[in-house]
Amino acid sequence: MRIFSGIQPTGRKHLGNYIGAIRQYVEGQDRGDPAIYCVVDLHALTVPFDPHALREHVYDTAAMLLAAGLDTDRCILFRQSDVPEHTELTWLLSSVTAHGDLNRMHQFKEKTARQRELVSAGLFIYPILMAADILAYNAHEVPVGDDQRQHVELARDIAVRFNERFGETFVVPEVRIPEVGARIMDLQDPSSKMSTTSASPAGRVLVLDDPKTIEKKVKSAVTDSGSEVRRAPDKAGISNLISILSVVRGVEPEQVESEFDGQGYGAFKTAVAEAVVEYLAPVRERYEEIRPDEKALEKTLEKGAERAHAIAHPIVDDARRVMGVGPAA
Numbered sequence: 001m002r003i004f005s006g007i008q009p010t011g012r013k014h015l016g017n018y019i020g021a022i023r024q025y026v027e028g029q030d031r032g033d034p035a036i037y038c039v040v041d042l043h044a045l046t047v048p049f050d051p052h053a054l055r056e057h058v059y060d061t062a063a064m065l066l067a068a069g070l071d072t073d074r075c076i077l078f079r080q081s082d083v084p085e086h087t088e089l090t091w092l093l094s095s096v097t098a099h100g101d102l103n104r105m106h107q108f109k110e111k112t113a114r115q116r117e118l119v120s121a122g123l124f125i126y127p128i129l130m131a132a133d134i135l136a137y138n139a140h141e142v143p144v145g146d147d148q149r150q151h152v153e154l155a156r157d158i159a160v161r162f163n164e165r166f167g168e169t170f171v172v173p174e175v176r177i178p179e180v181g182a183r184i185m186d187l188q189d190p191s192s193k194m195s196t197t198s199a200s201p202a203g204r205v206l207v208l209d210d211p212k213t214i215e216k217k218v219k220s221a222v223t224d225s226g227s228e229v230r231r232a233p234d235k236a237g238i239s240n241l242i243s244i245l246s247v248v249r250g251v252e253p254e255q256v257e258s259e260f261d262g263q264g265y266g267a268f269k270t271a272v273a274e275a276v277v278e279y280l281a282p283v284r285e286r287y288e289e290i291r292p293d294e295k296a297l298e299k300t301l302e303k304g305a306e307r308a309h310a311i312a313h314p315i316v317d318d319a320r321r322v323m324g325v326g327p328a329a
């Protein structure tokens with residue numbers, strides 16, 4: 001079972017990233033053969049960015065993944081741009097990707113609507129690069145949060161279309177989305193997902209927030225005017241906090257509901273805040289130890305890229321060969 005996932009380099013990874021994805025990466029290390037995780041710096045070029053900050057954010061993100069529990073003896077961790085097969089395969093796959101399919105991508109539409117500056121061609125072909133990330137490793141399983149489901153489905157369609165046109169080349173990957181916590185919502189606007197770019201910083205708990213800040217954000221989370229701690233379509237804020245607490249404590253949402261039955265929102269929010277603080281504290285502490293040593297981080301990424309390249313190279317070579325690109329083998 002080969003596992004692959006990618007994460008964008010930003011300095012502001014939030015609880016949604018952690019619960020929806022990073023937690024699954026750590027869990028996948030012992031199932032993956034191998035588990036491969038990639039900091040996708042090339043994807044970050046598709047929206048406005050600062051070159052200096054980009055490099056720093058790769059280190060921030062790599063350090064965070066290590067602090068969360070990735071162990072490079074048990075997984076491969078690398079920077080996307082260090083393995084040129086990703087960009088080459090993007091081009092090869094573009095020939096079997098329908099323009100209309102890219103037009104249907106929710107994230108493209110959302111990001112285009114938000115973008116005040118240039119809407120780059122890169123933003124449009126972003127999902128092909130993501131498909132290339134996955135297919136270059138013949139990954140069987142792709143752990144992501146719910147917002148990436150459509151992109152992974154497109155990667156599957158691209159693999160199927162390629163195999164039909166040129167012969168069996170790629171594994172068709174399966175998406176893996178957690179049952180609880182696949183879509184952590186914004187604390188200030190629980191109708192939108194928690195995200196790096198949402199309007200209110202109070203709506204997202206950052207993995208590196210200090211305990212006081214976390215407490216404040218959780219306690220001021222928007223809820224409804226009722227008092228019952230239970231999940232319901234008209235109780236988006238409370239439902240979100242129930243999901244968070246159940247993941248952080250490792251219990252079923254029903255257990256959270258029965259524990260707080262009749263207790264009101266105040267006591268419940270206090271418990272959520274405490275649990276989140278406790279959950280993230282060790283990650284923040286390890287991060288503070290790991291992040292300053294950029295040389296060590298660079299070495300870790302370099303070694304990861306060597307291992308990743310050894311897997312991707314023959315697979316992308318096969319794709320070239322079956323497409324008639326380059327000399328015959």
Ligand code: TYM
Pocket residue numbers: 004005006007008009016017018019020021022040043129130133134142143144145146147148151181182183184185193194195
């Ligand atoms: P990115 O960097 O935006 O997010 C990283 C992971 O966090 C998940 N996530 C969430 N999960 C639950 N609740 C939320 N509010 C929430 N917000 C984000 C995302 O689903 C993701 O799993 N395009 C990808 C990166 C990527 C990739 C890949 C992923 C590039 N290539 C290949 C898988 C396979 C992205 O921008 O993730």
